[in-house]
Amino acid sequence: MNTRKPKLRSAAWFGTVDKNGFMYRSWMKNQGIPDHEFVGKPIIGICNTWSELTPCNAHFRKLAEHVKRGVFEAGGFPVEFPVFSNGESNLRPTAMFTRNLASMDVEESIRGNPVDAVVLLVGCDKTTPALLMGAASCDVPAIAVTGGPMLNGKHEGHDIGSGTVVWQLSEQVKAGKISMHEFMSAESGMSRSAGTCNTMGTASTMACMAEALGVTLPHNAAIPAVDARRYVLAHMSGMRIVEMALEDLRLSKLLTRAAFENAIRTNAAIGGSTNAAIHLKAIAGRIGVPLELDDWTRIGRGTPTIVDLQPSGRFLMEEFYYAGGLPAVLRRLGEANLLPHPDALTANGKTLWENVREAPIHNAEVIRPLDNPLVKDGALCVLRGNLAPNGAVLKPSAATQKLLRHRGPAVVFENFDDYKARIADPHLDVKPDSVLVMKNCGPKGYPGMAEVGNMGLPPKLLAQGVTDMVRVSDARMSGTAYGTVVLHVAPEARAGGPLAIVRDGDWIELDCEKGTLRVDISDEVIIARLDEWAAKQQPIAADRSGYRKLYVEHVLQADEGCDFDFLVGCRGSDVPSHSH
Structure with missing residues (x-):
């Protein structure tokens, strides 16, 4: 531990004996805060995504109180503040549409206020990346506390x-x-009960990603929301963040390239959501770590999925925690030399391996041995070809294995409304070997890249006993969903990607082993169709004003993390002084 105390950011507000110091302290004192709370203590911001409209996070008022107890006990002073809460359960058109907006709220709230470090209260899936992105852009000491999953x-x-x-x-x-x-x-x-989805959906996945990245305390990912141990972890995180402030343990020391490689390998082992590929890229972009879509194949390939959880397997997050949680998974990986960087630093000041090397494993059905995996290779399948020049992804652990290599004729839907209007038509020309294709559901197209990629199958085929088909789109899908679904096709149709010109009857070839996704037409035909498509494009009226205009004009493609182009990079925590 570094014994030299760093200069606290909050001293620029509260540490001066002049007019400005007088005013900052005086205004805070209207809350009944005594003088000694401002003297040499780390001021800890508690960044709270509590909202009754985000049911997964609706218990965060209580969670924040336990964090405060820990901060006080360790000699810091907690200040709680709200930020935009973008839960996927209620927010339209999709919480992904406001992930970047929430991250801007977090970044500016941290930078503009007298806080030395922050505790990030995260839960429903987009709040985790949004808060990590915002905090990373400021590069302050930060620790994440997840609200925990619901009971079964x-x-x-x-x-x-x-x-x-x-x-x-x-x-x-x-x-x-x-x-x-x-x-x-x-x-x-x-x-x-209170909490996030109890499957290995995006919320649980991103909680696991945060723990694997080292920005939480061990066991953060899996403790159920209503388990008293969740509140103990919040208390301990409050204590630890005070030490991190005094150690100047900033996010840039935790969110290293090594940490992201550990997270990619972990995602394969847990059967994590495809959304992790987008969110980790965005977080890495904010802290300045190079991360590419192909890293998911290069690093993750060959990693067995050993967590037997829905939607890929049988169990739920309660069993996952009781079986040992993420530390048990990381121990299994480490013992098999499958942790790329066991010496990566974590928020408690220890290495990842020091945290997990003696982790107990209580249930070998839920957290399987590596020689008895749920899926032998659980790495996200990154696909490229003339249909996805910049890449697409598929989750093998949620797919039908025999469909991972498939060739079939396209049944094309121009957008989600077209899909809803026609999928149940008994006269729809669709067969079990058809490939369902949906366009204009990407970052710009929806906008926000909604979780509609796991298109429900045609009822007439379901009645015949068909349970899965290959589906291709520029959309995302919920981490709770399953099926042989190709997602995040880039460039998206709205941006002029080849997906825009696929027509009914075009033959599409998927080969996950080779990592290819192709439409069986020549380059010349693709170019001619794209020219024809471009000539017909008209501006969309709804894109001309408000936040939607900002979003459509500046959002990056899925392979680039869907961040805004002007938000990529770390801007630090310095802020101009203000004279009243």
Whole structure:
């Protein structure tokens, strides 16, 4: 530990004996804060995404109180402040649309206020990357505390996974296997406690990514939201952030290239969400770490998926925690020399391996041995070809293995509305070997790149017993979803990518082993169709004003992390002084 105390940022506000110091301290004192709280103590910001409109984060007021107890105990002074809360459950058109907006809120709130370090209260999936992106842009000492997953859902005596059960039962309704009444009866049992989705969806994935990156304390990812140990972790994180402020342990010392390589390998082992590829790229971009889409193949390839969790497997986040949580997974990887950088530094001041080398593993069904994996190679499959020149991704652990190499004729939907209008048409010209293609659902196209890529199958095929088909789009899908779904096709259709010119009947070839995605037409035909497409394009009226205008004009493509072009890079925490 560094014994030399760094100069605290907050001293520029509260540490001067002049008119400005008088005014800053006096205004804060209207909350009943005594003089001694301003003298030489780290001021710890608690960046809170609490919102009743973000149900996954609705218990964060209580979580913040436990963080405050830890901060006080360690000799710091906590100040809680709200930031934009972008939960995927309610926010339209998609929380991804406002991820960058939330990150701007976080960045400017940290930089402009008298805080020496921050605790990031994160939960529903976009809040985790948004807060890490904003804090990384300031490069201050920071630690993340996740709100934790919900308890297992319960329905008719069985455990059900939040999100995943919706896709499953919805398809069964369309297939005529269950009634709408049976479908609706599962609603109240799916989400029966505070917390995020209890499957390995994007929220749980990003919680695991934060822990693997070393920006949380061990076990942060999996403790259930209503388990008392979640509040103990919040308390301990509050204590630790005071030490981090005094050690000047900034995010740039944790969010290294080595940390991101550890996270990529971890994502394969847990069967994590495809959304992680976009979010990790955006976080890396903010801290200045080079990270490319092909790194997911180069680093992740050959890593078995050993966590048997829905949507890829059987269990839920409760069992994952009771089995040992992420430390147990990291121990298994480390013992097999599959942790790229076990010596990477983490928020508690120890290396990743020091944190996990003795981690207990309580259930070998939930966290499997490497020689008995759920999937032998769980790395995100990065695809390239004339249909995705800049890349696309597929999650092998959630796919049907026999479809990972497939050739079939395209059934094309121009956008999500077109899909909804036609998918249930009994006269739709679609067969089991068809490839469902949906356009204009990417970053600019939707806008916001909504989670609609896991298109539900045509009811007439579901009734015939078809359970999966190859689907291709420039959209994302929920981490709770499953199927042989090609996502994040880049460039997207709206930006003039080749996806824009695919027509019904074009043959599409997918080969995950080779990493290829092609449409079986010549380069000359592609160019001619793109010229024809470009000549027909008209500005969209809704894109001409407000935040949507900013978004569409500045958002980067999926392979670049969907950040705004002007937000990439670390701007630091310096701020001009203000004279009243």
